[in-house]
Amino acid sequence: MRLIILLFFITSLFACDTSTNLSAYNDYTKAKQNYIQSILDNNKNKKIQALKEIVKCGRFLGFNVNKYDKRLKQLESAKSIQVNKPQFQNPLKIESNYIKLLSINPIKIKLSKKMYVKFSTLYRKGKYYKIFDIYNAKVNRTTVKKIGSFILKIAQNNKKRVRVVLSSNKKFKIKYHSKPNLVITILSQSKKKYTKTYVKKNRIIVIDAGHGGKDPGGIGAYHIKEKNIVLPLAKYLKYELIKRGYKVYLTRDRDKFITLKNRTKFANQKKADLFISLHCNIAPKHPEIYGIETYFLSPARSTRAKTVAKLENSAIGNLRTTTQNIVLNFLNKNRIIDSTKLALDIQKSLIYNLKRHYKRIKDGGVRPAPFWVLVGTQMPAILIETGFISNKKEALRLKNRIYQKRYAKYIAEGIDNYFRKNP
Numbered sequence: 001m002r003l004i005i006l007l008f009f010i011t012s013l014f015a016c017d018t019s020t021n022l023s024a025y026n027d028y029t030k031a032k033q034n035y036i037q038s039i040l041d042n043n044k045n046k047k048i049q050a051l052k053e054i055v056k057c058g059r060f061l062g063f064n065v066n067k068y069d070k071r072l073k074q075l076e077s078a079k080s081i082q083v084n085k086p087q088f089q090n091p092l093k094i095e096s097n098y099i100k101l102l103s104i105n106p107i108k109i110k111l112s113k114k115m116y117v118k119f120s121t122l123y124r125k126g127k128y129y130k131i132f133d134i135y136n137a138k139v140n141r142t143t144v145k146k147i148g149s150f151i152l153k154i155a156q157n158n159k160k161r162v163r164v165v166l167s168s169n170k171k172f173k174i175k176y177h178s179k180p181n182l183v184i185t186i187l188s189q190s191k192k193k194y195t196k197t198y199v200k201k202n203r204i205i206v207i208d209a210g211h212g213g214k215d216p217g218g219i220g221a222y223h224i225k226e227k228n229i230v231l232p233l234a235k236y237l238k239y240e241l242i243k244r245g246y247k248v249y250l251t252r253d254r255d256k257f258i259t260l261k262n263r264t265k266f267a268n269q270k271k272a273d274l275f276i277s278l279h280c281n282i283a284p285k286h287p288e289i290y291g292i293e294t295y296f297l298s299p300a301r302s303t304r305a306k307t308v309a310k311l312e313n314s315a316i317g318n319l320r321t322t323t324q325n326i327v328l329n330f331l332n333k334n335r336i337i338d339s340t341k342l343a344l345d346i347q348k349s350l351i352y353n354l355k356r357h358y359k360r361i362k363d364g365g366v367r368p369a370p371f372w373v374l375v376g377t378q379m380p381a382i383l384i385e386t387g388f389i390s391n392k393k394e395a396l397r398l399k400n401r402i403y404q405k406r407y408a409k410y411i412a413e414g415i416d417n418y419f420r421k422n423p
Ligand SMILES: [Zn+2]
Pocket: 210, 211, 217, 218, 226, 278, 279, 280, 312
């Protein structure tokens, strides 16, 4: 009996798998998809279920999920009101609340004065949606119309809201106004291939090979120096990214000392879209420890993250911890979210792909940490602890050219995935 209760407790608590950041992120993404589906299905219970999951996983990952939490509370309170409230309708009032589809080219919908429109867009499973929520409105029945390669759907979404959805398999642009009536004009349908190359060619990425010159970084097994591992890796990564159509700059292309401040300054000057800093981990007292970790800039929450950050931050010298914390507290929340997404896409690609070629690839996870080199950047920025050079096996791998080339390729794939999802 106790076991059953416990099991129930565990499953209800950990619907979001928080064993690693990666699995939590997977559940978070899945929950978001479920939420979108529940909106399209207009299924309140599913909505609540999905929102709970989003909030739980999101909080675990350090995302700002306040808007989802707010929506969840609204739905939950609406649920209880709906049960108790007697059904009462005023026929006269309702009559004036009906909307009317006047034409489809352009799409013209007759509105009344009390109605107002909220617009949103959505991309899901290869389909693009433009959604117009008309509040204080009603329809007699659901209407679905095919307009060329577009589908227009008008349906009652809840008691007070009519949802007008325009969807297509291809990306498209529209122009609309909602006063006095809702008029939607479809402007263009861009070809996917064109958009993809266009987006990529404009992307600038700064790769930062950690340390250099008088600063060797960590010194690991076989006296392998961190600065000498990350430099060729950065060069391979540059090559991979250029091949994929990105514009790439290296903070250093030789064994040279550069201050942390100048690394970020360089990225800002180049107006980079992403900043990728490459490093190696060391744990001299624990040579058995190995694994790949990706960090995004955020105030550290774990002792482990603090320790790693402290090592990498040593080049900033005597800057007080309190000063660091003040700066960290002013970090742009959206940039933290973007950096987290980037970190997760890269880590996922590295682990998944390296495992296809090598045994003993360890997912050290994606973590927040206060790396000073990431602080001054104005773009999403991450730091990859590519592996532990204090671990003999991983040190030799990191030194190996084939491993480095593959490593670079999989980072690039992670970056591709990030831009595909966040165009
Ligand atoms: Zn380092």
